[in-house]
Every structure is written in structure tokens, then in C-alpha cells.
Amino acid sequence: MTPLRLIIVGLGARAKTWLKVAEANAEVEIVALCDPNPAAQTSAAEHFPDIPIGADITEIIGTDADAVLLCTPPGGRERQIEVSCAKGLDILAEKPLADNVVAAARYVEMAASAGVHLIVGLNFRYLNVTQEMRNLLATGAIGTPEFGRFTYERWRDGTQDWLNKYPLTMDHPMLWEQSIHHFDLMRYVYNTEPVQIQAHTFNPSWTMYAGDTNVSALIAFQNGMTVNYQGTWQSGHEPMNFNWRTDGSEGIIVQREMFGDLAWAKRLQTDLAPVTLSKHEPWITDATTLLKSFVSTCRGRAPPECTGRDHLQSLFMLQACILASDRSATVEIEEIRALTT
Ligand SMILES: NC(=O)c1ccc[n+]([C@@H]2O[C@H](COP(=O)([O-])OP(=O)(O)OC[C@H]3O[C@@H](n4cnc5c(N)ncnc54)[C@H](O)[C@@H]3O)[C@@H](O)[C@H]2O)c1
Structure with a gap:
């Protein structure tokens, strides 16, 4: 062909x-x-x-x-x-x-x-760690998941040569450029859609970005999950702190690195059991699988993944965070959806 x-x-x-x-x-x-x-x-x-x-x-x-x-x-x-x-x-x-x-x-x-x-x-969906976490949840390894904590603490020096420059001046760079991946992962891995969001966004005094780089959000999903999210580009030190923990009725799952390190435990197990992940080259393996999926879709061999229509749900979450922070009030996703119809 x-x-x-x-x-x-x-x-x-x-x-x-x-x-x-x-x-x-x-x-x-x-x-x-x-x-x-x-x-x-x-x-x-x-x-x-x-x-x-x-x-x-x-x-x-x-x-x-x-x-x-x-x-x-x-x-x-x-x-x-x-x-x-x-x-x-x-x-x-x-x-x-x-x-x-x-x-x-x-x-x-x-x-x-x-x-x-x-x-x-949405390349992070194609990481083995993401697929494995999704499988663990789908097979009921930790019972019914009901709440999670998602932490992403990074010192992102936006003036570095190898990084794009437009986020330095955009509104809400953390949300649009970074949290978008995290919100998409939550929807994908928990296999559910957001219902309402409380949030506070702000900049620390030392920020190099014009728009807010700190996002704190409490997100409620249709399946009853609540996720406590903290994302920032202007904190921490190297390496970044990525930590995503999910609590279920029978145990917990944790991901402790952006590209891997997945482990889980039943309620009374004192040690976390690591999940074996396939070999991965950050940014390359995930984009390679994403591109293969796109080609298969274009060729009519596979149904589309990561569609624009699906992506709207994650974008609604970003917009809901902005509104919730501006109003100091809970925002229903439905209100954001209505803006687009
Ligand atoms: N999925 C990921 O992990 C990931 C990682 C980094 C960036 N991104 C995304 O990739 C996109 C680009 O980011 P980037 O880091 O490459 O930014 P960048 O600023 O480094 O590159 C953007 C390029 O687009 C060019 N450009 C601007 N307007 C154009 C136009 N009208 N026609 C053609 N070219 C135009 C600019 O000159 C620039 O070279 C963004 O949406 C960003 O969020 C995704």
C-alpha cells in the first residue's frame, strides 16, 4: 500500500x-x-x-x-x-x-x-504505564476506585532554548499546555466524564509566566470518583515530582513517574507490588504508537482514537477550572458545554 x-x-x-x-x-x-x-x-x-x-x-x-x-x-x-x-x-x-x-x-x-x-x-494515553493502570482498574485489582490525588510539580524554565516561548505570555499556560494531558488521562484511565469542578489558579511571586502556573482543583466525575489535583510549572526542583495515586475499596494504585513506575497494593499489603512495564523511549514510543493509530484510522483499518469530539470534554475541564477560580465557586461542566452549542 x-x-x-x-x-x-x-x-x-x-x-x-x-x-x-x-x-x-x-x-x-x-x-x-x-x-x-x-x-x-x-x-x-x-x-x-x-x-x-x-x-x-x-x-x-x-x-x-x-x-x-x-x-x-x-x-x-x-x-x-x-x-x-x-x-x-x-x-x-x-x-x-x-x-x-x-x-x-x-x-x-x-x-x-x-x-x-x-x-x-494525546500521546500519554499510549504509554504502557497508562494502559497498565487502566487494565488494573478495569480488572478490579483495587475494587471500586472512589478517589485520587494527582500531583505534578515541576520547575519549567520557559526561557530555555529547547522550549516553546508562547506559553510565557499566554493565559493559563499550566492548564492549556500541561493540565490538559492530566485531565485527559483521568477521563481515559477512570473511564468516566467530569461533572463539576472547584478550582483555584494563581502564580507564585517568582513566576516567569504572565498567566497562572499553579492549579489546584477538586474534580468530581460521573462514576463517583473525586480527584484532588495540583499542577504547577513554577515549583520544585529537578527531577519533577509526578505522583498519581488512586484509592479503591480494596487498595491503591500509584504512578510515581511521568513515563512509568506503576505499583499497587491490596488494603492489608504493606509493600506495593511493582507492575512490569515494557521498554519505553520517552516521547518517541508514545508518539510512534499514536501515529500508527492515526494511520490505521486514516486507512479505515481502525476506529478513531483521541477524537476532537472526545477531547472537548477535557477542554471543558480546563475552562471550568478558570471559571471556578474566577468565581470562587463550583462550576458544572454542563455550563461550559452550553457555551459551545
Ligand atoms: N504532546 C506533547 O507531549 C507535546 C509536547 C510539546 C508541545 N506540544 C504541543 O505542540 C504544539 C506546538 O508546540 P511547540 O512546543 O512545538 O511550539 P513552538 O513554539 O516551539 O513551535 C511552534 C511552531 O509553529 C510555527 N507556527 C506558528 N504559526 C504558524 C502557522 N500559522 N503556520 C505554520 N507554522 C506556524 C512557529 O513558527 C513555530 O516554529 C502545541 O500545541 C503544544 O502544546 C505537545
Whole structure:
């Protein structure tokens, strides 16, 4: 079968991983690239001398292609989605799909009307640790899960060369750029949807970010789960502290590293039993599996995973946190959903 012809839009930090992963996939052929930044174009041209490289998607959209991968900042993707839909290209968009729920919901409808797949790059779902935690819960290893604590404490120096710069000035960078992964994981692993959220977002005095980098939230889910969430980009030291604990009627599960370290225990067991995880190269293995899933969907071999429509639920959680913090009050997810209909 001929490879899936892929256009990659946005050649910044995240695209480095995607270029590597796409090149290694025999079912994918990179056919065009674009980025308005001349330095990004030059560097791409050195590695891909034979393919068109434009400054804007409209310059390369005439290239014969099947799909587009958006590695652009989440704000201002309207035209990229519009143009891709008009050309009938399936879309794999980096998370978050947009930087507000109304735009994201519009993109989902645009893709549905155009009959193209709109998939969001939620790579953490494809980690073995995530799959194993989901399995443990589904098989009832700890009975019925009823509450959890999710902690993500990181010192993220947003001025470092290898990191993107737009989060330094965006509203609520922690929520839109980072918590989006965590909220998606909660929905995915607990297999449930959010109902209401209490939250407080703020910045510590020493922050280098314009928007809030600290998020404290109490999230209630449909299946009765309550999760106590704390995420921050401006605390701690190296390495970051990732700790996700779930309490069930018969025991607990803990994940103590972002890419692994899963263990669990029944109520009266004093030692946690580690779960054996398959070998994993951070960022690469997860993106590789995600891309395989996208190709299978585009080829009609597998149902879509991480759809834009599904992703809206996680975006509603972000927006609910913002509103809850502004109001100092509980916010129902239903109120946020109503903003998009
Ligand atoms: N899934 C993950 O683990 C993960 C990790 C990092 C970043 N991301 C996501 O990837 C996306 C990109 O982040 P990044 O770190 O690469 O940011 P970045 O700022 O490093 O790169 C974005 C690139 O897009 C280019 N760009 C801007 N507007 C464009 C346009 N209209 N057309 C084409 N190119 C355009 C910029 O010039 C820049 O080179 C974001 O949505 C981010 O949240 C995901």
C-alpha cells in the first residue's frame, strides 16, 4: 500500500519529535512542511531538500497529500483547519486543539462537515504505564476506585532554548499546555466524564509566566470518583515530582513517574507490588504508537482514537477550572458545554 502522504505544519520544538517519528514509520511519507520562521525553514530544508517548504499552509496545500499534522501553537489554528478540511485532509492536531472551548468545538464541527478525521495528539494515553493502570482498574485489582490525588510539580524554565516561548505570555499556560494531558488521562484511565469542578489558579511571586502556573482543583466525575489535583510549572526542583495515586475499596494504585513506575497494593499489603512495564523511549514510543493509530484510522483499518469530539470534554475541564477560580465557586461542566452549542 502507498504510504500516507503527510504535511507537517509548524516546525518548532514538538515537530522535532514528530519528524523523527514520521520518518521512521514506513507507512508515512512526509510530502510538505511549513513554518513562517525562516530559521525553521532553513533547518528543515537541510534535512528535507526535496520537498516543498512554505511559510504558510496555503503555500503548500496544493501538494498531493492525505493528511496534515498540526504542530503549531493552539491559538490561531482556524485557517489551518479550514484549509485542511477544504482539501479533504485528515487532521492530527497537537493538544490542546484550541486555546478556547468555542473555537475547539467549531473545529470539531468543521471536520465533521468536511468528513475528515480530526484526531488530537494525546500521546500519554499510549504509554504502557497508562494502559497498565487502566487494565488494573478495569480488572478490579483495587475494587471500586472512589478517589485520587494527582500531583505534578515541576520547575519549567520557559526561557530555555529547547522550549516553546508562547506559553510565557499566554493565559493559563499550566492548564492549556500541561493540565490538559492530566485531565485527559483521568477521563481515559477512570473511564468516566467530569461533572463539576472547584478550582483555584494563581502564580507564585517568582513566576516567569504572565498567566497562572499553579492549579489546584477538586474534580468530581460521573462514576463517583473525586480527584484532588495540583499542577504547577513554577515549583520544585529537578527531577519533577509526578505522583498519581488512586484509592479503591480494596487498595491503591500509584504512578510515581511521568513515563512509568506503576505499583499497587491490596488494603492489608504493606509493600506495593511493582507492575512490569515494557521498554519505553520517552516521547518517541508514545508518539510512534499514536501515529500508527492515526494511520490505521486514516486507512479505515481502525476506529478513531483521541477524537476532537472526545477531547472537548477535557477542554471543558480546563475552562471550568478558570471559571471556578474566577468565581470562587463550583462550576458544572454542563455550563461550559452550553457555551459551545
Ligand atoms: N504532546 C506533547 O507531549 C507535546 C509536547 C510539546 C508541545 N506540544 C504541543 O505542540 C504544539 C506546538 O508546540 P511547540 O512546543 O512545538 O511550539 P513552538 O513554539 O516551539 O513551535 C511552534 C511552531 O509553529 C510555527 N507556527 C506558528 N504559526 C504558524 C502557522 N500559522 N503556520 C505554520 N507554522 C506556524 C512557529 O513558527 C513555530 O516554529 C502545541 O500545541 C503544544 O502544546 C505537545
